[in-house]
Amino acid sequence: xxxxxxxxxxxxxxxxxxxxxxxxxxxxxxxxxxxxxxxxxxxxxxxxxxxxxxxxxxxxxxxxxxxxxxxxxxxxxxxxxxxxxxxxxxxxxxxxxxxxxxxxxxxxxxxxxxxxxxxxxxxxxxxxxxxxxxxxxxxxxxxxxxxxxxxxxxxxxxxxxxxxxxxxxxxxxxxxxxxxxxxxxxxxxxxxxxxxxxxxxxxxxxxxxxxxxxxxxxxxxxxxxxxxxxxxxxxxxxxxxxxxxxxxxxxxxxxxxxxxxxxxxxxxxxxxxxxxxxxxxxxxxxxxxxxxxxxxxxxxxxxxxxxxxxxxxxxxxxxxxxxxxxxxxxxxxxxxxxxxxxxxxxxxxxxxxxxxxxxxxxxxxxxxxxxxxxxxxxxxxxxxxxxxxxxxxxxxxxxxxxxxxxxxxxxxxxxxxxxxxxxxxxxx
Numbered sequence: 001x002x003x004x005x006x007x008x009x010x011x012x013x014x015x016x017x018x019x020x021x022x023x024x025x026x027x028x029x030x031x032x033x034x035x036x037x038x039x040x041x042x043x044x045x046x047x048x049x050x051x052x053x054x055x056x057x058x059x060x061x062x063x064x065x066x067x068x069x070x071x072x073x074x075x076x077x078x079x080x081x082x083x084x085x086x087x088x089x090x091x092x093x094x095x096x097x098x099x100x101x102x103x104x105x106x107x108x109x110x111x112x113x114x115x116x117x118x119x120x121x122x123x124x125x126x127x128x129x130x131x132x133x134x135x136x137x138x139x140x141x142x143x144x145x146x147x148x149x150x151x152x153x154x155x156x157x158x159x160x161x162x163x164x165x166x167x168x169x170x171x172x173x174x175x176x177x178x179x180x181x182x183x184x185x186x187x188x189x190x191x192x193x194x195x196x197x198x199x200x201x202x203x204x205x206x207x208x209x210x211x212x213x214x215x216x217x218x219x220x221x222x223x224x225x226x227x228x229x230x231x232x233x234x235x236x237x238x239x240x241x242x243x244x245x246x247x248x249x250x251x252x253x254x255x256x257x258x259x260x261x262x263x264x265x266x267x268x269x270x271x272x273x274x275x276x277x278x279x280x281x282x283x284x285x286x287x288x289x290x291x292x293x294x295x296x297x298x299x300x301x302x303x304x305x306x307x308x309x310x311x312x313x314x315x316x317x318x319x320x321x322x323x324x325x326x327x328x329x330x331x332x333x334x335x336x337x338x339x340x341x342x343x344x345x346x347x348x349x350x351x352x353x354x355x356x357x358x359x360x361x362x363x364x365x366x367x368x369x370x371x372x373x374x375x376x377x378x379x380x381x382x383x384x385x386x387x388x389x390x391x392x393x394x395x396x397x398x399x400x401x402x403x404x405x406x407x408x409x410x411x412x413x414x415x416x417x418x419x420x421x422x423x424x425x426x427x428x
Contacts, residue, residue, distance in 0.1 A: 010317025021067035048321035058277035100286030102237035107279030126370035130377035132357035146343030168195035168344035195341035381410020
């Protein structure tokens with residue numbers, strides 16, 4: 001029963017942290033409600049399968065897979081190309097669907113060549129600290145906008161939404177710090193349920209809308225058409241894959257550090273196996289016309305908050321997610337989760353990651369070099385976050401997606417600075 005409750009909590013966390021991306025992408029491509037629901041179904045289905053494959057054959061850590069933010073950005077960029085480079089939204093989506101397949105093949109090739117294992121050496125404590133802090137800083141704006149009802153430009157701050165979010169925050173922090181083990185262990189689940197009830201009382205919970213159709217519906221393959229060759233998307237996939245590898249390495253390192261420091265657990269290096277599985281997961285994303293998945297660094301915050309470091313509840317949660325996606329009625333219920341509740345609970349979870357980031361920085365033996373590296377990476381990344389995305393619109397799609405992303409650009413800047421410092425020191 002304890003493991004089942006933990007599995008339900010993992011399932012709710014995965015769903016709450018993943019529904020925003022497919023819904024937002026469906027919106028920018030002008031999908032109707034039926035198309036949006038099916039796109040959500042396929043994406044969550046792939047995420048559930050991806051997490052299970054990693055748990056059994058990849059890194060074997062309790063890290064859930066989420067929609068890759070880089071692919072999310074590429075989808076948005078390519079939506080703006082409809083009518084310019086692509087005649088219809090369907091053609092653009094067909095090209096992006098093929099891009100997932102390109103990325104999957106690249107993952108497999110790079111893993112087979114041993115490139116990914118060599119890249120792991122780049123993620124020193126200073127780089128991991130920089131990555132985590134940029135991730136937290138980048139998402140904090142998204143969290144607060146969602147918690148105050150100001151997600152779109154021109155939205156006025158909603159007092160009711162902000163008040164409800166504050167209540168959810170208090171409930172989450174209280175449950176996470178409770179001396180009662182059962183309450184702190186299932187803090188995320190309780191907080192989401194209570195938050196949902198609070199927003200229902202405030203009249204801010206959206207109605208559950210059941211899409212017409214059969215009770216059980218299997219996700220379909222190649223919804224946007226058969227795979228096609230697109231040179232632009234192929235180049236984009238190459239760069240995105242390399243950056244997703246960096247994301248994979250950071251997420252695995254963060255979880256390994258947490259398990260070692262808090263639970264004394266150490267394991268074998270399974271980066272290569274994890275990379276192979278990431279390739280398979282991207283092939284699945286392409287086949288099911290979904291968003292490419294990536295291991296989520298926030299999983300470490302979830303484990304730290306709940307104390308659920310075992311793989312068993314994680315696997316149960318993954319199975320539950322996969323099963324739930326087969327039932328449109330269940331997906332409709334989850335789609336009605338008030339977004340501010342998800343944002344507030346995730347905000348509380350991510351506060352644990354600030355402590356993890358500084359603990360990671362303390363592990364670096366060369367404090368001066370580590371702090372200089374982190375300073376340049378943070379200033380670069382945060383500075384880019386203040387530059388409007390529209391300012392990058394004149395660049396090629398892949399450059400626009402990468403350079404407008406403060407998390408990626410700041411991390412790459414930190415890696416470049418640290419590697420340059422190490423090479424100069426060797427010559428001296």
